[in-house]
Amino acid sequence: MKALAEAAVDAALGAGASYADARAVSLRRQYVITKNGNVDDLSDTESDGIGVRVLVDGAWGFAGSGRLDDSAARDAALRAAEFARAAPGRHKTSLAPVEAHTGTYRTPLRRDPFSVPLTEKIDLCLRAEEGMRHDDVKVTVAMIRAQREHKVLVSSEGTNVEQEIYECGGGIDAYASSEGVSQVRSYPSQHSGVSGQGGWEYVEGLGLDREAPRVGEQASALLRAPACEPGRTTVVLSPEQAVMQVHESVGHPTELDRVYGTEAAYAGTSFLSPEDLGSLRYGSEHMNITADSTTTGGLGTFAFDDEGVPAAREPIVEAGVLRGFLSSRETAAQLGAGGGGSMRADGWARMPLVRMTNLHLEPGQGSFEDLLADVDEGLYLETNKSWSIDDKRLNFQFGTQVAWEIKNGQLGRMLRDATYTGVTPVFWGKLDAVAGPEEWALFGLTNCGKGQPGQEAHVSHGAAHARFRDVEVGVSA
Amino acid sequence: MSRMLDLAEEALRATGGDGDDAEVVVHAERSGVARFAASIVHQPTLIENAVVRVRVARDGRIGSAATNRVDAEGLAEVARRAGEAAGSARPDPDFPGFAPPAVYSDVGGYDEETAALGVADQARLAAAAIEAAGDIGLYGIYTSGVTEIAVASSTGLSAEQKTTDAVCLCLAADREASGWSERTGWRAADVDPAEPAGEAAETAERTRGGAELEPGAYRAVLEPVAVADLVRWFSYDSMGAQGYLEERSYFCGRIGEQPFDPKVSIADDALDEANLPKPFDFEGTPKQRVPMIEDGVIRGVVWDRMTAARAQNGQVSTGHALPDAWRFFGPVPTAFDMAGGVAGSSEELAELVGDGIFVTRLHYLSVVDPRGGVLTGMTRDGTFRIRDGKIAEPLVNLRFTVAMSDVFGEVPGLSRNRRLVNLSDLYDERYAHAALVPAIATAHFHISGTGSGPGL
Secondary structure: OOHHHHHHHHHHOOOOOOOOEEEEEEEEEEEEEEEEEEEEEEEEEEEEEEEEEEEEEEEEEEEOOOOOOOHHHHHHHHHHHHHHHHOOOOOOOOOOOOOOOOOEEEEOOOHHHHOOOHHHHHHHHHHHHHOOOOOOOEEEEEEEEEEEEEEEEEEEOOOOOEEEEEEEEEEEEEEEEEEEEEEEEEEEOOOOEEHHHHHHHHHHHHHHHHHHHHHHHHHHHHHHHHOOOEEEEEEOHHHHHHHHHHHHHHHHEHHHHHOOOOOOOOOOOOOOHHHHHOOOOOOOOOOOEEEEEEOOOOOOOOOOOOOOOEEEEEEEOOOOOEOEEEEHHHHHHHHHHOOOOOOEEOOOOOOOOOOEEEEEEEEOOOOOOHHHOOOOOOEEEEEEEEEEEEEOOOOOEEEEEEEEEEOOOOOEEEEEEEEEEEEEEHHHOOEEOOOOOOHHHHEEEEEEEEEEOOOOEEEEEEEEEEEEEEEEOOOOO | OOOOHHHHHHHHHOOOOOOOEEEEEEEEEEEEEEEEOOOEEEEEEEEEEEEEEEEEEEEOOEEEEEEEEEHHHHHHHHHHHHHHHHHHOOOOOOEEEEOOOOOOOOOOOHHHHOOOHHHHHHHHHHHHHHHOOOOOOOEEEEEEEEEEEEEEEEEOOOEEEEEEEEEEEEEEEEOOOOOOOOOEEEEEEHHHHHHHHHHHHHHHHOOOOOOOOOOOOEEEOOOHHHHHHHHHHHHHHHHHHHHHHHHOOOOOOOOOOOOOOOOOOOOEEOOOOOOOHHHHHOOEEOOOEEEEEEEEEEEOOOHHHHHHHOOOOOOOOOOOOOOOOHHHOOOOOEEEEEEEOOOOOHHHHHHHHHOOEEEEEEEEEEEEEEEOOOEEEEEEEEEEEEEOOEEEEEEEEEEEEEEHHHOOOOOOOOEEEEEEEOOOOOOHHHHOOEEEEEEEEEEEEEEEEEEOOOOO
């Protein structure tokens, strides 16, 4: 793979590129999904190829080929250069400097997930499903996934790095329905469960079969729970819901390509502007957000991003003030600050984009019970169900699978169909407590969409329980 | 026989014997995307790839594997992994077997001129859009591509389809204004980039100074792009067999009932040359036109072979098996055909609304309550007030939270002309699909909040 990437870069330079990089990628993904006691999907996918990115007269070009051989690598380089040369516009691309690195990285793991027999994975899924059976639960689903991505990045500036990244994940869902009402309960998260970087030990640590009875019972109980009433109240978000809030209302708006408008037509832009750096009040003094591509077990953890920039831990929001953006070498040069480090591509057939790596809400202090103790009346919201936010990442509306009344510092009745809505900096300004490190947990998501053609990024977020005052809840049609 | 069908047959032979049944689907793509922002092409992407997916059935146990290594070694390995998966699975009592050989309609959908478009053409067509937008910045894509699907199975089924598509998506915008328009077709000659670019620029100019709007119940005109997005998101749980069988669909218990205005009729029709036509699905089953809503009456959902078998009532596949990457949805419609009405223009629809709002495009939809058919999302890139039957001042982006039974429950009118709206976000392998829909007037569009103003 290294020789092919080097050949592609040579070919690009020979075709007139002032800069070129090539990623040779070998990707394997495996899914085991069971539904209602049957094996619903047992699939094993591999995709090999090379993606070549070039700068010709300041214009980008990119071409990908699904063949890993010398002629395909060189041909991709020539086609990328041809596209760059044909691209209309007044191009003035410059890149923030980066030291040329060589090196390797491999996910630390105890047990290779692809060495685990399929029968063992199926058995775990079926056990978890069995545990979810309950009155009115009509559909049970269990999923386990594994991924290995081996990639080599070579650039015309001397970068030559090789990385092998393993991911594992899993999740369970129980769908209950009765008398025209349908409800779902999931663990550890909606959206295909959660994933982390690591080996089979990550899946074992999830305890899918251990949590299954609670999931089934709660799905059934939701059918008879009263609906969340509209109003304004204090909400406490579970760590799993807090990370969705971080993802949508902090992660995406701080992507510098969105700030500069290059995602405007599809994913949208950002309410932030470059001048906001260092001064914009994003939230309360309890809000501390960190981008950290060194986090152990994070889906956004690597030694080098897809431009060869080394992993780092950097503040994004400190005590409520915007301190950083997620950037590429190009957008960092535009900003005149930072050096990139967030460029990631979905496989070999896509151009790297500015993406989240691991973005965390840093812990505060105290326990979950301490957060509840200061709430006379409110809601505790668990597990995302629906999510929507405007193109500048200001107006958002989330729904959760379950809500619990908080009365005089104690959890009370279960409620269904809970939603809450707000405007990003106003909402974060109402953050008045984050629980401590002992409540902090890491969640990995595999469905973050962006770009045209579309790309799915795998990102992780950590958060503890977080409390927000005076929030609008119970939005309905 | 095409190279892709050859490849499918070769992979099928690699599955060997052992009494296994097998099915091979080859999904190949050759495409170019000229993505532009601020009137500069900044992310041009060329892709060439062919993916071979093998499903093996061994005594009712199913396993699948996929690869893009299409040499003999790669095909042998993918067949081995599919067989290993089948050997590890448990028998699925609902498995109906692979699809039998069939006769397919000649539906068109392939255009030599579109297939021949190269890098220079895609760049030239993007440039044409940029030029037509004038002084305002243009953001979006011009893309064209060729997609080949070949299916071969041990039942003797052998099928191939080759399709082309061209799409131009245009957002004209600056800091205070934004407008949207788009074109999609399977002939590039039907997609003149200057048209959507000019329309987007014209719309954008009218959005400056967007005003706030009190949340509440409004009448509305929804342009075709907005209608297509609503129908698509409604369909995920409600118009496919999986959501129906698993009781998440709004259609559950309502087949034969009339919850919608009699002017609302929605089918799925991939055989229509006015859409992006396709003769068969990813199991090789012939595509059928499926009426889902007729004259306001709920008629049914779309099916693939497994969901049809699970229904246990004689239901057959309607030809709606999807690419493997979409497995979580089950079968869903991908060629919407919504009947038009008699209104000659969106302005005529505004007259029917009288007092309300005009919506060009939606953003970031989500399903709040699948069984209730409740969706939320934002408007963007062309939201206006309607006053006295006229499209009036611009508005900021609005959050809506709507029950589709309300939106389609009272429809004062629909446009006679329909627009083919792109539905593909180009994730995974290319599979162009679209909705042929009119603009509509609705008496019920619930605005639940306000967002940012128009513009970047």
